[in-house]
Amino acid sequence: xxxxxxxxxxxxxxxxxxxxxxxxxxxxxxxxxxxxxxxxxxxxxxxxxxxxxxxxxxxxxxxxxxxxxxxxxxxxxxxxxxxxxxxxxxxxxxxxxxxxxxxxxxxxxxxxxxxxxxxxxxxxxxxxxxxxxxxxxxxxxxxxxxxxxxxxxxxxxxxxxxxxxxxxxxxxxxxxxxxxxxxxxxxxxxxxxxxxxxxxxxxxxxxxxxxxxxxxxxxxxxxxxxxxxxxxxxxxxxxxxxxxxxxxxxxxxxxxxxxxxxxxxxxxxxxxxxxxxxxxxxx
DNA sequence: AACATAGGCAACCGCTCCGTT
DNA sequence: GAACGGAGCGGTTGCCTATGT
Numbered sequence: 153x154x155x156x157x158x159x160x161x162x163x164x165x166x167x168x169x170x171x172x173x174x175x176x177x178x179x180x181x182x183x184x185x186x187x188x189x190x191x192x193x194x195x196x197x198x199x200x201x202x203x204x205x206x207x208x209x210x211x212x213x214x215x216x217x218x219x220x221x222x223x224x225x226x227x228x229x230x231x232x233x234x235x236x237x238x239x240x241x242x243x244x245x246x247x248x249x250x251x252x253x254x255x256x257x258x259x260x261x262x263x264x265x266x267x268x269x270x271x272x273x274x275x276x277x278x279x280x281x282x283x284x285x286x287x288x289x290x291x292x293x294x295x296x297x298x299x300x301x302x303x304x305x306x307x308x309x310x311x312x313x314x315x316x317x318x319x320x321x322x323x324x325x326x327x328x329x330x331x332x333x334x335x336x337x338x339x340x341x342x343x344x345x346x347x348x349x350x351x352x353x354x355x356x357x358x359x360x361x362x363x364x365x366x367x368x369x370x371x372x373x374x375x376x377x378x379x380x381x382x383x384x385x386x387x388x389x390x391x392x393x394x395x396x397x398x399x400x401x402x403x404x405x406x407x408x409x410x411x412x413x414x415x416x417x418x419x420x421x422x423x424x425x426x427x428x429x430x431x432x433x434x435x
Numbered sequence: 436a437a438c439a440t441a442g443g444c445a446a447c448c449g450c451t452c453c454g455t456t
Numbered sequence: 457g458a459a460c461g462g463a464g465c466g467g468t469t470g471c472c473t474a475t476g477t
Contacts, residue, residue, distance in 0.1 A: 167471085168445070190462060206463075207446065242465060257466075258444055439477080447469075456460080 165199045169208050173198055177205055178213050211252045218250035222259055230256060231264060235278040 165173070180196035186209065189202035198205060211217075222230075226248055233244045241253035241260075248256065265275035272280055 166447075188462085201447090203448090203463085204446075210464090211445080239466065253465075254445075262443055437477105440475085442474075443472090445469105445471090448467085450465085450467100452462105452464080454460105454462085456458105 163199060164193075164201055164204075166204070169212075173200065174208070174213060177209060181209060181213075207254075211254045216250055217252065219255075222251075226251070227264065230260065231268070231278075234260065234264075234275075 169177075176196050176198055177192075180192065180198075184195075189206040191202070192198075193200045193202055193205050196205070200208075229248065230244060233247055237243050239257075241257040245251050245253040245256050260275075268275040268278075274280075
């Protein structure tokens with residue numbers, strides 16, 4: 153099913169955004185709301201592709217975006233979520249208030265995967281490696297790897313990993329349910345008072361009619377939730393349609409969320425539930 | 436001080452999903 | 457059911473900065 157590119161690339165700006173472009177985009181969205189990305193640039197007076205506008209807004213201009221300073225708690229949560237969900241950055245980001253999928257993806261690739269390797273854990277499978285990989289000192293491969301440019305270096309890196317690990321068959325994982333006509337900010341707030349779409353309002357949340365429940369499944373007439381949908385802000389339970397799923401946004405609440413998550417992981421029963429849920433996502 | 440290289444991150448690309456016609 | 461368009465996602469790239477020699 154071929155399709156035309158999302159926009160004509162002729163005459164469009166690319167590369168880093170200027171403050172002026174940021175302002176134009178922000179003002180337009182403040183006035184007209186998100187969505188209609190394809191037509192937005194023209195209306196906003198931007199010479200940008202709609203996708204580019206969307207990305208810029210989602211990752212940098214949205215309100216309540218946290219930048220940098222990922223806390224150790226967040227680190228740990230990312231690692232645990234990755235072990236459950238794999239590279240499904242948007243889902244992981246959805247559990248971390250104020251964080252974007254792009255930021256988490258970058259952070260994973262540049263920090264966490266290395267750290268895991270150093271700790272003797274395979275960052276892909278989260279299983280123990282035979283022996284921990286020594287932390288690579290800067291430029292320690294100068295003698296071993298005489299690549300002169302970055303991209304070939306990267307390609308080399310990819311090749312070498314491909315040699316180590318058998319190539320995984322491409323599996324198309326199910327996406328989270330999108331029952332929305334309005335894009336929900338993924339910075340931690342989503343609402344699901346009921347699945348019929350009536351929404352509670354939370355301070356700081358966008359006005360939304362959205363139910364975006366990445367970790368819930370319908371099975372045998374029951375609805376099961378994993379994280380973020382029960383009255384503790386975390387996991388589990390069936391027949392829990394009246395879930396309170398407001399993810400906390402404050403520092404303490406993130407801590408609380410994390411503690412509850414750990415608590416959940418401690419119990420074998422819940423671990424099984426988490427595992428089976430994760431499996432259900434992968435099938 | 437100058438250069439080479441690795442690290443980090445913003446942005447792009449291509450693909451898939453979903454809703455509409 | 458097919459075609460199409462909008463939107464979202466994950467992988468990859470390219471540029472700037474930091475650091476080592």
